[in-house]
Amino acid sequence: MFKGKARAYTNIALIKYWGKENQALILPKNNSLSLTLDGFYTETEVLFTEEATKDCFYLDGVKQSEQATKKVTTFLNLVRERANCPFFAVVRSHNHVPTAAGLASSASGLAALAGACNQALGLNLAPKELSKLARRGSGSACRSIFGGFVEWDRGDSDETSYALPIDAQGWEQELAMIFLLINDQPKDVSSREGMQRTVETSAFYPQWVKEAQADLHIAKEAIQHHDFQKLGTVMEANALKMHATTLAAVPPFTYWSPDSLRAMNLVRSIRQAGLFCYFTMDAGPNVKVLCQKKDIAAIFEVLSSTFSDQQMVVAYAGPGIELLEMD
Numbered sequence: 648m649f650k651g652k653a654r655a656y657t658n659i660a661l662i663k664y665w666g667k668e669n670q671a672l673i674l675p676k677n678n679s680l681s682l683t684l685d686g687f688y689t690e691t692e693v694l695f696t697e698e699a700t701k702d703c704f705y706l707d708g709v710k711q712s713e714q715a716t717k718k719v720t721t722f723l724n725l726v727r728e729r730a731n732c733p734f735f736a737v738v739r740s741h742n743h744v745p746t747a748a749g750l751a752s753s754a755s756g757l758a759a760l761a762g763a764c765n766q767a768l769g770l771n772l773a774p775k776e777l778s779k780l781a782r783r784g785s786g787s788a789c790r791s792i793f794g795g796f797v798e799w800d801r802g803d804s805d806e807t808s809y810a811l812p813i814d815a816q817g818w819e820q821e822l823a824m825i826f827l828l829i830n831d832q833p834k835d836v837s838s839r840e841g842m843q844r845t846v847e848t849s850a851f852y853p854q855w856v857k858e859a860q861a862d863l864h865i866a867k868e869a870i871q872h873h874d875f876q877k878l879g880t881v882m883e884a885n886a887l888k889m890h891a892t893t894l895a896a897v898p899p900f901t902y903w904s905p906d907s908l909r910a911m912n913l914v915r916s917i918r919q920a921g922l923f924c925y926f927t928m929d930a931g932p933n934v935k936v937l938c939q940k941k942d943i944a945a946i947f948e949v950l951s952s953t954f955s956d957q958q959m960v961v962a963y964a965g966p967g968i969e970l971l972e973m974d
């Protein structure tokens with residue numbers, strides 16, 4: 648019997664990963680850049696045991712269907728092969744999110760699973776190697792191995808595609824991200840499916856890859872100079888470009904809902920009033936607002952005109968993956 652447990656925090660991309668060069672290895676088309684957050688995390692324990700007759704996955708105490716277990720099983724097959732482990736596994740994950748508002752993320756989930764397997768099977772992977780392993784579970788998971796600002800270098804092979812932290816001399820501690828929870832319905836188009844459809848059919852996709860590269864360069868400069876306005880501006884523009892690609896996909900789709908647009912307009916109006924904040928969105932209708940800690944109270948006050956207290960959750964820069972003792 649082999650067991651391990653880990654905690655990983657979610658990350659939000661400021662420059663998005665959107666599209667794969669290689670589906671099987673999860674190699675992306677472009678580099679991405681994220682901020683790991685303290686608010687939402689996943690704790691996962693894994694037990695490889697000869698008593699298990701198949702892989703079982705419990706999420707927040709609820710046994711998951713075979714379909715929902717697929718990503719987990721695919722990942723377990725990979726580590727079993729690597730560690731020469733013949734046993735099936737029991738995986739228990741707990742998502743620590745303030746509400747069940749669609750914030751459970753595959754980034755923290757698959758990163759925590761990678762960390763737990765690393766410990767259970769004695770793989771002894773250093774963080775960079777663990778990032779490569781987590782990437783095979785879900786691309787964005789490779790960034791959750793590290794805290795603060797992180798860049799995922801797309802590389803061009805299994806060996807060269809991994810994330811590394813960006814040293815911002817602690818500047819990330821001055822920032823905050825406010826989550827505006829718009830909708831907790833399951834998404835129509837998963838990020839995996841959405842990015843694949845976009846790569847294969849969107850006329851705008853080739854331009855996205857070029858833009859993302861340029862945006863990443865600007866974002867890194869902004870971080871280096873602790874230039875909040877520059878970082879926010881490029882983050883927002885990058886998110887809009889990513890979402891524009893989905894409208895040109897065949898068939899077209901969008902993750903925006905009327906309330907997402909309302910939130911984006913509100914953020915713009917807050918900015919016009921002189922308070923700096925910027926939005927980003929991922930593969931769902933929630934809007935995330937990047938701001939400086941010192942402005943949170945003032946920004947909250949304006950956002951409360953449209954959103955309830957339950958719909959607003961604030962998070963700060965968080966740490967990298969942590970190995971835990973089994974209960």
Ligand code: DP6
Pocket residue numbers: 659660662663664665673679753754784785786787788838839928929930
């Ligand atoms: C929009 O990492 O969930 O959040 O690699 O197929 O598991 P897979 O996709 P996933 O995609 C995340 C997409 C995104 C942008 C980002 O996090 O960079």
